[in-house]
Amino acid sequence: MAQSEKRYDVIVIGAGHNGLVSAATLAKLGKRVCVLEKENEIGGMARNYEIADGLQAPRIAHLLYNYNPVVARELGLAEKIDKAPISTIALSDDGRHIEIANGALRYADGAEHPDAAAYAEIRRKIEKFGKLLAPLALRSPPDLSEGLSLAGAGEAAAIAKLGLELKMFGKKDMREFLRIVLSNIYDLALDEMPDGEVAGLLAADAVWGAWAGPRSPGTVFLLMYRYAYGADPSLPKRGAGAVVDAIVDVARSRGVEIRTGAAVSRLNIKNDAVTGVVLEGGSEISAKVVMSSLGAFPSMKMAGPQHYDVETVRRLRNVRAKGMTAKVNLVLRQEPKIGGVSLAQIAGRFVIAPSAKYVERAFSKAKYGEFPGAPVIEFVMPMVSDAAQRGRYLLSAIVQYIPYHLKGGWDDAARDRLTALTIDTLSQYIPELRENIAHVDALSPAFIERETGAPGGHWHHGELSTDQLLTVRPVNGMSRYAFGVRGYYLCGAGAHPGGGVSGAAGRNSALQLLKDGVLS
């Protein structure tokens, strides 16, 4: 194929939401940006798809948990995205479900719940500490390699500021922060309440996407990450895909070019600096900077291990990215009924995690590569909350503790077991579900990896754990987005601060490369 004539300032690999945010951020400053997406559809893990004739469904991500308001403001997305916090129903085996609406917890039937105060206190704490940590998600992790040189002074100041904010907390809060930040959600919850649906909900919210159980250290941190902008998730009208659409609009209006069906096979590198990319099929596109929204390991392979130091390759090979989360989308024939849930409440988020022990037990199976007896599930039924699709019935379920490393591997039979397990579990709460199903789409972690390139099909493209956070995300020495070869940058969930439909990684990376001067 002929060489492309046009030379871009920046090529972004992958049109997931992070790649798009990077592109839009750079295009605002007049940079010529081209986004290359291997799929025919834009949006990566946050895209919608047509699940059945004319019916749109969120393919993978369906709710916004840590959607970043700063990123949204900078991009001018706020007005374009119609979203509202939704209530959560923690389902109970005995039909006496619990509802959290506008921050208050009670029984779904309106009665007061004995653990409401304890829940409110934990939630307040986690939100407060999450808010304190939030600014860290919006800057490159401090560079500690330079010690306390003048160049490093800005970084030191950033850390000092966090320290200062911690101090302003007051002694009591400070002590509490340090006590819990690395601890586990199981102990934190059960110190304050008996095990049950409330503890189960906190446990579940801490572990979505993680290769961790509620008893694993670091799960309180994960909950802070998720609750940084408020504990209640929000449901974007027309799905997470609507968020992607809004970013695409902004990017295109700034001149960003987005090419679909354009899989990058490798980078072109000359004199230790990127010069562009080679597409599958052989055509080449040149640019001064290449940003990759893929995980750290596949991004390294795309450049070639020969361009990385031995230690770096070793670290990248060992990034833990074992997906634990599957997606099951169901098309239903008619509106489902859940006992003990009112017509208004059915528009909410449902969580099946009747106790923290239940969650831990599910993890115990999955960590050895087995299906859990009963998985932890979060589902929404967007058709009832979204007027545009009224009359169509969709159930979108995130199924937690479905291991990427399944014993025996992922084949059709395994996928059928995933479907059956999900339907069995849901059926305990939605009695007539089975007869009501018109179509099933079950996406295993292995499938998600194949489709999106996310290592292990992992939610964050790499475990978000204390050994893979901040200055050591994705690995030690590479936390500031620059990825070895000059002009090569990471910009996806695998980089700091991690995944979720937040856009922080994409935005930070764009700002960092401008600061590094690689475009001048």
Add this chain to the structure above:
Amino acid sequence: MKLFKSAAKPVAVARELLPTPFFDKLDAVSLVKNWHEWNGYLVADVVEAVGKEYFAIRNQSTLFDISPMCKYRVKGPDALRVMNRLVIRDVAKIGVGRVGYAMWCDEEGMVIDDGTVFRYGDDEFMLLCQEHMFTWLHDCAWGFDVSITDETHNFCGLALQGPTSFSVLKEAGLESVADMKPFDLREIEPGLWISRTGYTGDLGYELFTDSQYAHQLWDRLWGAGHKLWGLIPIGFDALEIARLEVGFLAPGLDFQPVHVVSRINRGRTPFELGFGRLVNFEKGHFNGRRALLKHRDEGSRYHLVRLDIEGKEPAKDAFIYSGRDKVVGHVTSAVWSPTAKRNIALAELEAPYGGKVKNGLWAEIYVYKEGAWQRRQKKAVVVETPFFTNARSRKTPPDLF
């Protein structure tokens, strides 16, 4: 979980130091039974007397058992790429049938070890070095098409060094080494490899063969050289004098292999060890390249230098002063050179000493005389060239005696 899959009995790991394939031969002629450990093997410090052994290196010929040296074979379509990824120099410039000195660094540009690269073929190399590199080589080769085998324990070696060494080979029926230039490598007979290399700075060769032929090789050389050409076995102590005269580095003494040290800032760059000229920034990425560019631009923190020190007392462990009272470094190796008749040392100095500032250096030497310590300040002069060189070591064909 089953640890041993095969029905064969697991081989027990030896608890004692191992004899090298030449141990019996050495033991039979050793007068002093002075052994020490090298890489798990028993090797001689001294066989008979240091002085006799040292002078044999410079006047006759000597055998030194180099079998315990780590030996790794790197073979396959990507072998050259892997070697170039490993070391700082351009391995493409080492032709087939040639040997090259090399250093390799970690990601921070700190020297992991130095050694020699033997090029057996287009796609086949052997790395000889002091430190264990098996894991490192595998990490280095990840993503490349090569096989790496540890030949340390089945490939034995003898260093034949000294002015009569060519005569010994000729007598042993290996006259065809005559046209081998320094750093040439050749399979002189099936299964017997010979290279014109060594650690003494004198005329010399290194011979390698499968360990099962060790005794045969020894007997052949011994028979040809012992009576006629004054061939004797030597230990480490004599070799140590010879290598210092040429200025070769000893890992663990003159620099600290960075994988072995646990303290920070103990690692040194090739620039700091005086091997900046080996670093080839043009050959593409290699380990530590980005860090080394920075080190090159920011300048060395230390300088390893050769010192000529006044007096006769070896400046072992001496502090080096600038003027009378500022400590600027220390001696890493020191010896009285019998051939140069000079008191020589290698010393590590903090920059700019040994680099921009070379004058006004003093060694503080501690001497123990019959129950009392004396402290002596001796003038130390930085020397740019080796203390010992001679034409015979490079002459091709070498002189016969």
